[in-house]
Amino acid sequence: MEYRKVHPLEDLSFQEMTGIQNRLRPQISDTPLVKEPRFVSGVDIGYDTSRKRGVAVIVTLDFKSMEVVDTVYAVGDTALAYRPGYLAFRELPLFLKAWEKLETDTDLLFFDGHGRIHPRRMGLATHAGFFVDRPTIGIAKNPFFGRYEEPENVPGSYRYVYDKEEKIGAVLRSKTGTKPIFVSAGNHITLEDSLRITLHFVSGEYKIPMPTRLADSYAKQLRGES
DNA sequence: GCGACAG
DNA sequence: ATCTTGTCGC
Numbered sequence: 001m002e003y004r005k006v007h008p009l010e011d012l013s014f015q016e017m018t019g020i021q022n023r024l025r026p027q028i029s030d031t032p033l034v035k036e037p038r039f040v041s042g043v044d045i046g047y048d049t050s051r052k053r054g055v056a057v058i059v060t061l062d063f064k065s066m067e068v069v070d071t072v073y074a075v076g077d078t079a080l081a082y083r084p085g086y087l088a089f090r091e092l093p094l095f096l097k098a099w100e101k102l103e104t105d106t107d108l109l110f111f112d113g114h115g116r117i118h119p120r121r122m123g124l125a126t127h128a129g130f131f132v133d134r135p136t137i138g139i140a141k142n143p144f145f146g147r148y149e150e151p152e153n154v155p156g157s158y159r160y161v162y163d164k165e166e167k168i169g170a171v172l173r174s175k176t177g178t179k180p181i182f183v184s185a186g187n188h189i190t191l192e193d194s195l196r197i198t199l200h201f202v203s204g205e206y207k208i209p210m211p212t213r214l215a216d217s218y219a220k221q222l223r224g225e226s
Numbered sequence: 227g228c229g230a231c232a233g
Numbered sequence: 234a235t236c237t238t239g240t241c242g243c
Contacts, residue, residue, distance in 0.1 A: 082234075
């Protein structure tokens with residue numbers, strides 16, 4: 001699939017990366033979905049022990065049947081080390097390499113990380129949305145930023161995550177007796193739509209929404225052979 | 227200044 | 234993220 005070359009991703013200083021995030025922030029789109037998506041993709045990147053070589057996986061499912069319709073991946077080295085707040089700069093290059101191989105015209109993507117739950121609202125999912133120009137949702141397994149209260153231990157219950165008075169995401173109890181997951185809008189989508197779509201992919205049987213879950217397991221599987 | 231810190 | 238066996242619990 002083609003993508004918009006919003007700005008360079010390699011060889012940037014932290015000041016430059018922060019500057020890019022601040023410049024993109026006012027351009028984040030909050031558009032509600034106009035129609036039910038047909039295809040939805042899950043994105044995940046797995047790394048080897050060195051944490052340098054990784055594999056980016058994109059699994060695409062049919063929204064209604066939840067059947068897998070396409071799977072693509074790309075392997076390569078990661079230039080940047082992980083730094084909280086700058087995950088997009090570490091993972092986007094390899095993701096875009098896989099994105100170029102994708103031929104299914106997907107309608108929405110789930111990313112493994114936060115979206116607007118970020119000090120500058122520019123988490124991985126949000127930043128990725130600028131490049132692929134499609135709705136994106138962030139699904140994270142751990143907190144990173146913002147204040148929130150613990151949701152009830154009932155599947156489907158959630159609490160909003162705030163920065164000051166601003167609502168930036170939600171903590172969702174996707175499964176009874178497990179830690180909640182963090183759901184936030186990426187780009188070209190609202191938080192309410194993000195929650196609605198996410199709930200569609202969490203039956204209560206699994207903690208992680210199906211697209212991300214499948215991408216994660218496939219990335220781990222590929223890690224040991226390619 | 228100190229501690230926290232997605233993947 | 235990754236390294237790892239058994240083990241507690243539904």
